[in-house]
Amino acid sequence: MREALTLQLEKFSYYQHLSLSGGQERPIYSSRVLDIRGSRYHVLSRIQDAGLDFTGRTNFLAHHLVFTPEEIRQYPSPPIILARWPGWLSKWNQEPQSLENEDWSGLAGISGTASVPATTWQQVTGDAVNGYGLLESRAGIAIRVDNLKEDKILELFAESLELLELRDPRRDFRVTAWQYTFTTSMQDQDNPADFRWRCLHSDNPASNRFAGPDSCLLSDVRASRVTSEEKIFAQSGRQPPRFVIQPQSIRITDGQQVRLCAKAEGVPSPSYQWYAVDKAGNGQPIANGKDAEIELTNPPFGLSRYVVRASNSQGEVTSVVAELSVNAKPRLVVSQPSTELRVQPKRASPEYVKSSDDIDRQRHRLEAEEAEKMFKKNLRLKKFVAIFGVLLGIIALAIGSRSWWRTHYSKIAIAPQYMTSSNIIAHGLGSNTQGSSNHIAEPPKPLLLEKTPNDITPENQGVEHKKSQPSDGFDQLPPGWTRINVGSVTKPRVDSVTSKWPFGFNLDAAALGFSTNGDNALFVCRTNPGSEFLAALVGKFTRGSPQSRNGIMLRQSEKPDSAFLFIGASSEKIFVYRRDGNLAFASTNVDIPANSASGTISFKFDETKDGKSMEAYYFDAEQWISFPDLTIPADANALVGFAQSSGSNEKVVKARFFDESITIKK
Numbered sequence: 230m231r232e233a234l235t236l237q238l239e240k241f242s243y244y245q246h247l248s249l250s251g252g253q254e255r256p257i258y259s260s261r262v263l264d265i266r267g268s269r270y271h272v273l274s275r276i277q278d279a280g281l282d283f284t285g286r287t288n289f290l291a292h293h294l295v296f297t298p299e300e301i302r303q304y305p306s307p308p309i310i311l312a313r314w315p316g317w318l319s320k321w322n323q324e325p326q327s328l329e330n331e332d333w334s335g336l337a338g339i340s341g342t343a344s345v346p347a348t349t350w351q352q353v354t355g356d357a358v359n360g361y362g363l364l365e366s367r368a369g370i371a372i373r374v375d376n377l378k379e380d381k382i383l384e385l386f387a388e389s390l391e392l393l394e395l396r397d398p399r400r401d402f403r404v405t406a407w408q409y410t411f412t413t414s415m416q417d418q419d420n421p422a423d424f425r426w427r428c429l430h431s432d433n434p435a436s437n438r439f440a441g442p443d444s445c446l447l448s449d450v451r452a453s454r455v456t457s458e459e460k461i462f463a464q465s466g467r468q469p470p471r472f473v474i475q476p477q478s479i480r481i482t483d484g485q486q487v488r489l490c491a492k493a494e495g496v497p498s499p500s501y502q503w504y505a506v507d508k509a510g511n512g513q514p515i516a517n518g519k520d521a522e523i524e525l526t527n528p529p530f531g532l533s534r535y536v537v538r539a540s541n542s543q544g545e546v547t548s549v550v551a552e553l554s555v556n557a558k559p560r561l562v563v564s565q566p567s568t569e570l571r572v573q574p575k576r577a578s579p580e581y582v583k584s585s586d587d588i589d590r591q592r593h594r595l596e597a598e599e600a601e602k603m604f605k606k607n608l609r610l611k612k613f614v615a616i617f618g619v620l621l622g623i624i625a626l627a628i629g630s631r632s633w634w635r636t637h638y639s640k641i642a643i644a645p646q647y648m649t650s651s652n653i654i655a656h657g658l659g660s661n662t663q664g665s666s667n668h669i670a671e672p673p674k675p676l677l678l679e680k681t682p683n684d685i686t687p688e689n690q691g692v693e694h695k696k697s698q699p700s701d702g703f704d705q706l707p708p709g710w711t712r713i714n715v716g717s718v719t720k721p722r723v724d725s726v727t728s729k730w731p732f733g734f735n736l737d738a739a740a741l742g743f744s745t746n747g748d749n750a751l752f753v754c755r756t757n758p759g760s761e762f763l764a765a766l767v768g769k770f771t772r773g774s775p776q777s778r779n780g781i782m783l784r785q786s787e788k789p790d791s792a793f794l795f796i797g798a799s800s801e802k803i804f805v806y807r808r809d810g811n812l813a814f815a816s817t818n819v820d821i822p823a824n825s826a827s828g829t830i831s832f833k834f835d836e837t838k839d840g841k842s843m844e845a846y847y848f849d850a851e852q853w854i855s856f857p858d859l860t861i862p863a864d865a866n867a868l869v870g871f872a873q874s875s876g877s878n879e880k881v882v883k884a885r886f887f888d889e890s891i892t893i894k895k
Contacts (some may be wrong), residue, residue, distance in 0.1 A: 233265050234295065235327070237272075242325075244276050244289035245416045245433070252432035254278040256379055259412040260307035261423050271296040271407050273307050275317050292318050298404075303878060305342050306406040308386040313339050313746060340878070341716040341741055341749035343789055346466040347388040349381065353448050357463040361452035363389040364396060369421065371444035373436075374413070374428045382413050382428060385447065394542070395459050395497055415439050462496050469543040469714075470495035476537060476551035483530065483558045490522045491548050493539035500541065506534040506550060530555050544714045544721075706734070709755045710870070716740070716749035716789040720881050723753055734871065734886045742778050742874035743806040745814040747789035752782060753886065754870030760836035762869050764886070765829055766798055775801050776876025779884040781832050783842055783861065784868045785810075794861045795872055796832050796844040803830070803846055807859040815859055822848065836863045 241261070248254050256277040263270045272295050279288040294310070304310065311317075315335045347357035363385070374382055390409060393402035411426035412419065417435045421427060429436040429444065461468075474492035481487050493499045503518025515523065518537070525535075532554050538547045706712065712723050722737040738751035764781045780797015795806040802818045821830070832846050833853070842863045845855035875882035 234263070234270065237263055237265065238293050238295075239325075241272070241274055241293065242276070242291035243416070243418050244278065244291070245418075245435070246278060246287045246289070247430075247432055248278075249287070250432075250434070252430075255414060255430070257412065257414045257416070258308075258311040258379060258383060259424070260311070260407075260410050262408065262410055269298055271298070271301055271307070273311055275311060277319070279321075290318065290321050292321075296407075301407045302403055303340065304336055305339055306344075306387055306390040306403070308383040308390065308411075309339060309342050309344065310336065312380055312383040312387070313342065337741060338744040339746050341744065341789060342746045343466070343716070344384070344387040344391040345462060347392065347463045349384040350388055350463070353377075353381070353385065354450070357388075358452050358455045358460050359450055360385070360389045360392050360463055361396070361455055361459060362450040363426070363447075364393065365453060366426075366450065367443070368425045369427065369441075370425075371415075371427050371429055371439055371441045372447045372450075373431070373440075373444060374447050375431050377447060379413050382447065386411060386426070392459070392463060395456075395462055458496060458498060465496070467541070467543045468494075468496040470499035470539040470541055470546050472539065472546060472548055475549050476535065478552040478554075480554040480556070481528075482556050487525050487528060487553060488522055489525065489535055489537075489551055489553075491537045491539075492521055493546065495539065495541045495543065497541045499539035501537055501539055503535060503537045506536055508534075512536065525553070528553055528555050530557065544712070706753070710734075710753060711755070713752040713754060713787045713868075715752050715784075715787055715791075715872075716747055717878065718749060718751050719878055721751050723751075736871065736873050736884045736886065737881050738873050738875065739878055739881045740874040741878060742776075742876055743795060743816070748791075748793070748808075749789070750778070750782075750872045750874040752784065752787070752868070752870060752872050754782075754784070754868040757783065757865055757867045757869045760863065762834040763831065764833065764871070765831040774876065774880070774882065775799050776880075777882040778804055778872070778874045778876070779882070780804070780872060781834065781844075782868075782870065782872035783834055783864075785864060785866075786868075792861055794834070794842055794844055794859070796834075796846060796856075797872065798830050798846075805844055805856050805859050807861060809861055817856060817859065819854075834869070 241259075244257070246254065254277075256275060259274045259276075261272045261274070263272055272293055274291065274293045276289060276291045279290045282288050294314075296304070316331070316333075347360040350360040351357040377385075386409075390406040391402070393405055394400075396402075397405045399405065409426065410424045411428070412424050413428045414430055414433065415421075415424075415427050415435050416433070417438070419435070421439060427439055428447070429440055455463075470493045472491060472493045474490065476489045476491045479487055479489070489503070491501070493501070501519060501521050503515045503523045504512035505515055506512050515535075517523065521537075523535075523537075532552060535551050535553065536548050538545055540546075706723060707725055712721070714721060718738055718740045720737065720739045722735075724735040725733065734753050736751060736753060740751060741749040743750065762781060762783075766779060777799050778795075778797045779799075780795060782793055782795040782797075784793040785791045790808070790812060792808050792810045793806070795804070797804055798821065800821075802820055804816065804818045806814075806816045808814045830846060830848060832844065834842050834844055835855075837843050837860070840863050841860040843855055843857060843860045845853045847853045871884070871886040873882060873884050
C-alpha cells in the first residue's frame with residue numbers, strides 16, 4: 230500500500246516551466262482525493278520552480294502532505310493549510326524521500342483559524358455573499374485567475390469552504406470541505422477529473438484545452454440564492470446565541486396540554502435542548518425537547534420547573550426558569566332531570582323528605598363542625614401570640630448584645646476570610662493594596678439557578694452575563710461576569726465558587742491556546758474597571774500540564790485575532806503573549822524555579838505612566854518581575870479576567886480563579 234501511494238505521489242510531481250515559452254513561473258497548489266485499493270487519502274501538494282542545475286537544466290520542487298480520513302477533522306480546510314502552514318519546503322538538496330519524524334505542531338497552530346466573515350470576497354467582488362457562488366458552481370468548472378495571485382485565490386477558496394457550515398446538510402462542514410478538490414493552475418499532464426475547481430492562466434498552453442463554454446473569471450463569480458442567515462454569516466461571521474424570547478411560567482388544569490416556547494438568535498442558528506429542573510437546580514434533559522417549542526403531555530401535579538439551552542459553535546446560553554403549575558380538575562356532581570314520567574309507588578318516607586332523626590343528626594354535625602372551627606381559630610391565635618413574644622425577646626437580646634459588643638470591642642478590625650487550597654485569587658483593578666492568601670475560608674456552595682432574565686445589567690457595562698444553569702456543565706456566573714469562547718473551545722464548564730465577593734470560578738476547558746493566526750481559549754471576564762488587576766495562582770492543580778496555560782488576560786474583544794495581553798503559567802513555565810492593534814504577535818517565557826514549583830505564583834496588570842498596560846509576576850511579594858517590551862495601550866473598555874487553554878481540542882484542563890475587586894478602592 231505504501232509503495233502504491235509513493236508511486237502516485239511521483240506521478241503528481243511534475244512542473245511545466247512556462248518561462249521557456251514566454252510565460253510566468255508561479256507556485257501551484259492543489260488538493261486531491263486518492264482511492265488506492267479501497268483506502269482513501271487526501272493529498273495536498275505545493276510545486277514550484279527550483280531554478281537551473283549546474284548543467285543548465287530546469288529543476289522544480291514538489292512537496293506533498295498526505296492525510297487519512299480519520300485525521301482531517303482536527304485540521305482546517307486544505308486552502309488554509311496550503312496558504313498558512315509554515316512547514317512547506319522551498320529548498321531541497323537531497324534525494325526524494327518520505328519525511329516521517331517531522332514537527333507537525335505548526336498544523337495544530339493554525340487549527341483555530343477562521344475564514345469568516347468573507348472579507349476577501351468582499352474586497353474582490355464587492356459583496357461577501359458571493360463566496361456562496363463558488364459552492365453553487367457545477368463540479369469541474371474552469372475558472373480564469375489571471376488577475377489574482379495564488380495567496381488571494383487560496384483565501385477565496387478558504388472563505389467559500391467555511392461558508393459550507395450553513396449549507397452542509399450533514400452539519401459536518403470541516404469534513405465536507407476536504408471533498409472540494411482544486412488546483413490553482415491546471416497543467417498539461419493534469420487529469421481534469423481530479424479537481425472540482427480548475428484554475429486557468431492564459432499564458433499556460435493547457436488553458437485552451439481545459440477551458441469550457443461556462444468558464445469565467447473568479448472575480449466575476451456571483452451567488453444566486455442566499456438566505457438572511459447566510460448573508461449575516463458571510464458579512465459578519467459567527468455570533469453566539471442570545472435569547473430574544475424567554476419561556477413564560479404557566480398555570481393549567483390537569484388534563485390540558487401545554488406548550489413552552491422560546492427563541493434564540495445566533496449565527497449559525499442555535500440548536501435547543503429543554504431540561505426539567507428540580508429544586509436543587511439539577512437539570513434532566515427531556516428526550517423530545519430539541520426544538521424552540523416543546524409540548525408537555527401529562528405534566529406532574531403541582532409545580533414543575535423547566536429551562537432551555539440554546540447553543541451553536543460559538544457558545545451556549547440558558548434561559549430563565551419557567552414554572553408550570555398543574556391544578557387538579559374540579560369534580561362536580563350534577564343530577565340530571567328525568568324526561569320520562571314514572572309512576573312511583575307510595576312510600577311511607579319519600580327520598581326527598583327527611584325524617585326527624587335525619588334532621589337531628591344533621592344539626593348535631595353542623596354544631597360539631599362549628600365548634601371545631603372555633604377551637605382551631607383560638608389555637609392559631611395562641612401560637613401567634615407565643616411566636617411574637619419570642620421574637621420580641623430575641624430582638625431585645627440582639628440589641629443588648631450589639632451595644633455590649635460595641636462597648637468592649639469597638640477598636641478591633643475584623644479581616645475578611647477567604648479561600649485556601651489550589652486557587653487563583655484575583656484582586657480587581659484599583660489601589661496598590663495587595664491581597665493575602667493567608668486569610669481564606671471555605672466558600673459557600675454556588676447557586677445553581679437564578680430566576681433573573683439573561684439580560685445585560687448595569688454592572689455588565691456592555692458585557693452579556695450568563696445566568697446560573699443546570700449542574701451538568703452549565704455556566705454559573707455572578708452579575709457583571711460573562712464567559713467567552715475565544716476561537717474554538719470544547720467541553721467548556723464554568724461554576725461559581727462563591728455567591729458573594731470575593732467571586733470565585735471553577736473553569737474546565739479544552740482549547741489549543743494562543744498563536745499568530747488566532748487564539749483558542751476560555752475567557753471568563755468583565756469590563757476593565759480600573760488601572761490594576763492582581764491575581765494569584767496556587768498549587769499544581771491549577772497549572773495543569775506543560776501544554777496548558779492558566780492566567781489573566783486583557784482583551785479588546787472576543788474575536789480570535791483581537792489585540793490582547795496575557796500572562797499565565799503551565800506546570801513548568803511562565804508565559805506572556807501579546808497581539809497589538811496591528812495584529813503583530815509576540816511571546817516570551819521563563820522557567821519556574823524548582824523551589825517554587827508547588828508554591829504560589831501571583832500575576833498583575835499595571836497601567837504605566839505612558840498609558841500602557843504591562844504584566845508582571847512574582848513568587849515573593851517584594852520582587853515583581855515584569856516584561857516591559859510586551860505591552861498594549863490601556864483601554865477602559867477592554868475585557869479583563871481569567872483565560873485558560875489546555876493545548877489540545879480533547880484534553881481538558883481545570884483551574885480555579887477568584888476576584889476580589891470589591892475589596893480594593895482607589
